[in-house]
Amino acid sequence: MNAMLYIHGNGGNASESQHYEELFPSCDVIGLDYKTFTPWETGQEIRWAAEKLAEKYNDVTLVANSIGAFFSMSGNIDCFIKKAYFISPIVDMEKLIEDMMVWANVTEQELECQKVVFTDFGEKLSWEYLTYVRAHPISWNVPTQILYGSGDKLTSFATIDAFAEKHQAELTVMKNGEHWFHTDEQMRFLDNWIRSH
Structure with a gap:
């Protein structure tokens, strides 16, 4: 049995994980509603969740959005996660x-x-x-796919590219994509990105 752990971004919530259920049909999809908002506290919350999933499932995949990716990397969860998908991550x-x-x-x-x-x-x-x-x-040693919008106002391309190169992550750029992937076109791009990887 496999699991997918979803970590939302600023202003998001765990129910967003429902969008990914059909994209990960062989996984139990679990969204985490973290209660804290600092890397030292939220990272620990995510670590507890990842550790529990790793005890129950063979493989755990992480999907993290924006600051959720930063919090996840702050939790030292490398040993519990087999693969990660970062959407507009704060790196x-x-x-x-x-x-x-x-x-x-x-x-x-x-x-x-x-x-x-x-x-x-x-x-x-x-x-x-x-x-x-x-x-x-940040220390991160998980095989990672990154989706980045060329119109992201929070993270420059140079910053995301440097992170991807340092961590051997595969970077996909959506032309005219934003930090927040939310339009129909952007969500189609996101879905196709996950399916293709």
Whole structure:
């Protein structure tokens, strides 16, 4: 028996996993509704889920969306996962936080002093989060397929390409795709990508 573990992105939920049931017909598809939102806590939640699945199933495949991919990689779950599909993954959180600091016109010194800064675009910047990310670089050793939209505003092509090359992941780029795959055209592309891999 095989399982597919789905980890949603920011603002998502476990019910999104239902979309993947027909794409993984030989798997029990399980979505995780994590309750925390930091790499040290959420990574642990995902690790517990992956460990339980690995005890029950022969093979566990991971499908992770956006920050869900970052949280998954933060959980040190390599030994429980046979294959991974990352959709618009956040692969360099330090770079993303630094970019958001620029967008919010917040210096590193200001963030260190204030500890937490709420931005006009709805994101919370945290000094604790940034220092944790810097102290815990990503380690990932799972055969991985990556789907990336050329119009992704959160992760540059250079960043995703460097990650794919470093981790021997296969990168597929959808021209004019966005960070959030949600239109009919984008979802068809996503479905065909999974079927072909």
